[in-house]
Amino acid sequence: MRKKELRAFTTWIGENDICYTVVKSNAVVEIADAVENTNAVKDLSDGKVYPMLVNLNEIKSITKEARDHFSMKNREPGVSAIGLLIKSPASTIIGNFFLGLNKSKVPVKLFTVEAKAVTWLKQFSKK
Amino acid sequence: MSKELDEIYKKVSALTGEKVSAKPARPAGGVDKKKAILNGLKKLDNTLTIIKKQEIENSKRIDEILKVVISFANLNYDKKALITNKKSHFDALALGINMLGEELEASTISLHEKEVLLKEIHHRVKNNLQVISSLLNLQSEKIKQPDLLETFMESQNRIRAMALVHEKLYQSKNLSLIDFTEYVHSFINQMSNSYNLDPSKIKMHIDESIRPHFFKIDTAIPCSLILNELISNSYKYAFPKNRKGNIYLHFELEKETKNTSHYLLQVADDGVGIAPEIDIKNTSSLGLQLVDLLTSQIEGKIDLDRKNGTKFTIRFPVEKN
Numbered sequence: 001m002r003k004k005e006l007r008a009f010t011t012w013i014g015e016n017d018i019c020y021t022v023v024k025s026n027a028v029v030e031i032a033d034a035v036e037n038t039n040a041v042k043d044l045s046d047g048k049v050y051p052m053l054v055n056l057n058e059i060k061s062i063t064k065e066a067r068d069h070f071s072m073k074n075r076e077p078g079v080s081a082i083g084l085l086i087k088s089p090a091s092t093i094i095g096n097f098f099l100g101l102n103k104s105k106v107p108v109k110l111f112t113v114e115a116k117a118v119t120w121l122k123q124f125s126k127k
Numbered sequence: 128m129s130k131e132l133d134e135i136y137k138k139v140s141a142l143t144g145e146k147v148s149a150k151p152a153r154p155a156g157g158v159d160k161k162k163a164i165l166n167g168l169k170k171l172d173n174t175l176t177i178i179k180k181q182e183i184e185n186s187k188r189i190d191e192i193l194k195v196v197i198s199f200a201n202l203n204y205d206k207k208a209l210i211t212n213k214k215s216h217f218d219a220l221a222l223g224i225n226m227l228g229e230e231l232e233a234s235t236i237s238l239h240e241k242e243v244l245l246k247e248i249h250h251r252v253k254n255n256l257q258v259i260s261s262l263l264n265l266q267s268e269k270i271k272q273p274d275l276l277e278t279f280m281e282s283q284n285r286i287r288a289m290a291l292v293h294e295k296l297y298q299s300k301n302l303s304l305i306d307f308t309e310y311v312h313s314f315i316n317q318m319s320n321s322y323n324l325d326p327s328k329i330k331m332h333i334d335e336s337i338r339p340h341f342f343k344i345d346t347a348i349p350c351s352l353i354l355n356e357l358i359s360n361s362y363k364y365a366f367p368k369n370r371k372g373n374i375y376l377h378f379e380l381e382k383e384t385k386n387t388s389h390y391l392l393q394v395a396d397d398g399v400g401i402a403p404e405i406d407i408k409n410t411s412s413l414g415l416q417l418v419d420l421l422t423s424q425i426e427g428k429i430d431l432d433r434k435n436g437t438k439f440t441i442r443f444p445v446e447k448n
Contacts, residue, residue, distance in 0.1 A: 026212050064229035089219030
């Protein structure tokens with residue numbers, strides 16, 4: 001399993017065909033981080049489109065430009081769906097922005113339990 | 128006493144999350160009970176000081192976040208609420224406020240861009256209409272036949288009437304409504320200059336009690352053209368052979384019932400009067416045909432009174448606005 005350690009994220013493709021991204025503790029996600037993450041996912045997926053689980057629990061903040069990038073309005077989504085793992089108050093706020101103001105092109109759902117997120121994401125796995 | 132103290136300590140522990148107790152870690156043995164109580168009270172005092180400090184800090188953060196919200200409400204997005212590494216609810220609140228501010232700023236900018244664009248469009252339309260009017264003017268200089276020259280002038284006036292609507296629109300605050308009362312005043316000035324009228328012979332009277340009435344472009348353009356035709360008609364035909372006279376313009380909002388009302392636009396003159404054989408519903412005059420057509424466009428009705436000169440009354444519904 002290849003893992004990418006980025007400035008603000010750790011990203012890898014799981015054996016269950018789900019792309020995992022964990023936001024690092026107190027990370028302030030900027031546009032450069034967002035693009036870096038997209039490139040890492042692209043590189044790891046090798047042409048395949050995976051559903052993605054993003055663990056936002058440790059995030060500190062995210063800039064408008066990064067949110068716009070993740071909302072995928074002006075680009076092809078590299079993933080089929082996004083499950084956002086939220087527990088901390090900050091992650092709950094950010095998660096909800098991706099359901100409304102920064103709504104993504106692909107289906108997005110918020111979860112507090114990882115197992116439930118994985119079950120939901122599996123339906124978007126392309127065989 | 129010790130039981131009561133224990134209760135207090137329990138409550139304080141629950142509040143602060145810190146384990147506080149009056150009981151010493153090891154059995155007191157020969158230690159004086161009073162000393163233990165004193166010790167406990169000291170700890171309690173320390174805890175209360177911490178709580179007080181926390182309260183002051185919370186209050187400061189709330190004030191700071193409120194200042195940011197106020198600043199956003201004033202469309203000033205320079206301030207940002209502080210987010211610490213503590214991952215507290217205050218940090219989440221600050222983050223949420225900052226993010227909402229960013230989204231608000233982005234939408235305000237795009238709204239401003241739209242306004243600028245709309246202003247530019249109205250400006251360009253007005254300029255283009257003025258260019259057309261100037262071209263007609265240049266062409267008319269070569270025309271010798273008086274009736275053809277008049278046709279050119281009429282067309283020019285119609286174009287100018289529409290250009291003035293666009294001019295008023297880009298000067299208006301919200302770019303979609305114009306104050307028709309203000310328009311009327313500017314329009315009359317424009318018309319008087321165009322016909323080169325001697326104010327000592329033909330006096331224009333605008334009802335000064337007219338209050339501001341705001342129209343969208345869909346109503347403003349037909350109304351401006353109707354006004355142009357009716358006033359031109361009076362200028363051209365009501366006062367032949369240097370006859371002196373007056374033109375009256377009245378415009379108001381008339382209440383029909385409690386819930387329904389309509390606009391009333393009246394152009395009257397004390398001139399020679401319109402020929403009795405002229406039927407405004409069936410006329411060869413382009414001007415009157417236009418008045419009839421444009422009145423239908425704003426779902427209005429025309430009434431013509433031929434007593435003591437000519438009085439056109441047009442009523443049209445407010446709902447169109």
